[in-house]
Amino acid sequence: EVQVVESGGGLVQPGGSLRLSCAASGFTFSSNWMSWVRQAPGKGLEWVANINQDGSEKYYVDSVKGRFTISRDNAKNSLYLQMNSLRVEDTAVYYCATGGTTFSHWGQGTLVTVSS
Amino acid sequence: QSALTQPPSASGSPGQSVTISCTGTSSDVGGYNYVSWYQQHPGKAPKLMIYEVYKRPSGVPDRFSGSKSGNTASLTVSGLQAEDEADYYCSSYAGSDRVFGGGTKLTVL
Numbered sequence A: 001e002v003q004v005v006e007s008g009g010g011l012v013q014p015g016g017s018l019r020l021s022c023a024a025s026g027f028t029f030s031s032n033w034m035s036w037v038r039q040a041p042g043k044g045l046e047w048v049a050n051i052n053q054d055g056s057e058k059y060y061v062d063s064v065k066g067r068f069t070i071s072r073d074n075a076k077n078s079l080y081l082q083m084n085s086l087r088v089e090d091t092a093v094y095y096c097a098t099g100g101t102t103f104s105h106w107g108q109g110t111l112v113t114v115s116s
Numbered sequence B: 001q002s003a004l005t006q007p008p009s010a011s012g013s014p015g016q017s018v019t020i021s022c023t024g025t026s027s028d029v030g031g032y033n034y035v036s037w038y039q040q041h042p043g044k045a046p047k048l049m050i051y052e053v054y055k056r057p058s059g060v061p062d063r064f065s066g067s068k069s070g071n072t073a074s075l076t077v078s079g080l081q082a083e084d085e086a087d088y089y090c091s092s093y094a095g096s097d098r099v100f101g102g103g104t105k106l107t108v109l
Helices: none
Strands: A005-008 A011-014 A020-025 A035-041 A045-051 A058-060 A069-072 A078-083 A093-099 A110-114 B009-012 B016-021 B035-040 B048-050 B063-070 B072-077 B086-094 B097-100 B105-107
Touching: A005 A093, A005 B105, A020 A093, A020 A110, A035 A078, A035 B016, A045 A078, A045 B086, A045 B097, A058 A069, A058 B072, B016 B105, B035 B063, B048 B063, B063 B086, B072 B086
Parallel strands: A011 A110, B009 B105
Antiparallel strands: A005 A020, A020 A078, A035 A045, A035 A093, A045 A058, A069 A078, A093 A110, B016 B072, B035 B048, B035 B086, B063 B072, B086 B097, B086 B105
């Protein structure tokens, strides 16, 4: 069974940093694109970033370029999102999803709250 | 990176059919056959229902179908059931970007 489990969310002040992790199991992680998608409270889904199988290709939504970095460790079947210079508007549930275009399997999400 | 346009709400009675639209541009929906649809119940993670315009993942009932014409994609739910009440989001490939619609709240009357 495909499973992805996010962790690392929490409360952080504006300007702060946070690193999210996603542990994957039940599929060949190293053969799949992976993505982060977020959902602000009461709002819709927003694609944040994706990464190809070996980490050589990374793409980001304009609003996080230069602040967020997506990465992966295929040896550990793990996906990461390093978030720097966080803003209030980054407050959301962050989902890890398999795939780079079609988001086939989703985790339950981890809540990131940016507030002073 | 503009969001795709979906109606905020849709509704139908049990057994009826309802169609939700998703309008983009030639740079996203109209330019590629990579439109997908997601169902999200309150407090839950999204679930893939349709991918590549019309394909259904294993386990998704055939009451759910997808189509596309020009810059507009559509999700049709036939034989509405109470458990179909949820938010539905479309998504499309857009070159180096991926874009979602604003979501449609489907109510089963």
